[in-house]
Amino acid sequence: MRSVLIAFFAGLLLTSQLQASAIWHVEGEREFYLFGTVHLMRPDAFPLPSVYDTTLDQCDALWLEVDSAELEDMNLLTQIQQMMLLPAGQQLKNQVSESAYKELERLAERAGVSLQMLQGLKPWAAVNQLTLMIFQQKGFTGEGLDPYLHRQAMQKNIPIRAFETLLWQLNMFDKLSQQYGDEFVTFSTEDLDNVDQLVEDLYRNWARGDYQTLYKQAKFEAYPDVERVMLQARNDDWMATLLGQEADEGTQCVAVGLLHMAGEHGLVRQFEQAGYRVTQMGTDN
Numbered sequence: 001m002r003s004v005l006i007a008f009f010a011g012l013l014l015t016s017q018l019q020a021s022a023i024w025h026v027e028g029e030r031e032f033y034l035f036g037t038v039h040l041m042r043p044d045a046f047p048l049p050s051v052y053d054t055t056l057d058q059c060d061a062l063w064l065e066v067d068s069a070e071l072e073d074m075n076l077l078t079q080i081q082q083m084m085l086l087p088a089g090q091q092l093k094n095q096v097s098e099s100a101y102k103e104l105e106r107l108a109e110r111a112g113v114s115l116q117m118l119q120g121l122k123p124w125a126a127v128n129q130l131t132l133m134i135f136q137q138k139g140f141t142g143e144g145l146d147p148y149l150h151r152q153a154m155q156k157n158i159p160i161r162a163f164e165t166l167l168w169q170l171n172m173f174d175k176l177s178q179q180y181g182d183e184f185v186t187f188s189t190e191d192l193d194n195v196d197q198l199v200e201d202l203y204r205n206w207a208r209g210d211y212q213t214l215y216k217q218a219k220f221e222a223y224p225d226v227e228r229v230m231l232q233a234r235n236d237d238w239m240a241t242l243l244g245q246e247a248d249e250g251t252q253c254v255a256v257g258l259l260h261m262a263g264e265h266g267l268v269r270q271f272e273q274a275g276y277r278v279t280q281m282g283t284d285n
Contacts, residue, residue, distance in 0.1 A: 024279065128173070
């Protein structure tokens with residue numbers, strides 16, 4: 001379930017027993033801390049290891065993928081709902097091939113609902129909705145690391161920056177679904193039968209701080225266009241923002257999905273190529 005990896009397991013829940021944290025210290029011409037985040041967590045993941053709060057205390061600004069305060073805008077939520085819907089008279093079953101639609105039916109069955117309920121949704125919206133249902137069933141009902149860090153930064157009076165807007169992100173999914181319809185569905189539903197083991201493997205890799213193995217599990221080599229849009233292009237844009245001539249001064253904290261750290265185009269590798277020293281932090285730092 002590749003959409004699981006991207007949307008929800010860009011990081012994993014943390015406990016105080018972990019020796020490695022999903023935080024990297026970046027030292028060079030400027031100073032950064034990279035937080036690998038997850039967008040859903042189990043409630044029992046809290047409290048987080050103290051390294052999260054102590055590291056945040058070092059930050060002069062916190063960069064997030066999107067500013068979660070956007071979700072308080074009712075007009076924006078209405079726009080999001082409209083973006084998820086197909087034009088009047090169209091149905092989900094006619095948007096993808098027969099084989100891809102069967103995969104969506106299997107995903108709906110795993111989520112415990114009938115796909116008939118979602119006929120008015122675009123393919124990407126149906127995938128995300130069904131995946132969310134599955135993970136809620138597995139206890140991932142708490143807030144993600146992103147909004148937690150957002151709230152902590154607000155309390156500490158740390159300025160918050162956003163690389164993207166929520167509408168921009170959803171437009172990305174929309175365009176992917178339009179350009180690579182069947183491929184996007186296949187990418188999102190693969191490994192559906194092994195989702196329980198997938199969760200355990202991801203947790204074990206997180207416990208080792210092994211983001212490269214997490215990246216390999218995503219099997220992006222079979223879906224280069226999806227990787228280019230969802231990871232590579234965005235990483236490049238973020239690096240240009242962070243290292244550009246007009247970049248903010250002081251220590252910058254960057255909290256984005258853990259998969260954005262991995263691969264040749266990942267943030268860790270790009271910082272290293274730019275001459276920075278990148279060190280993973282432990283829970284006792």
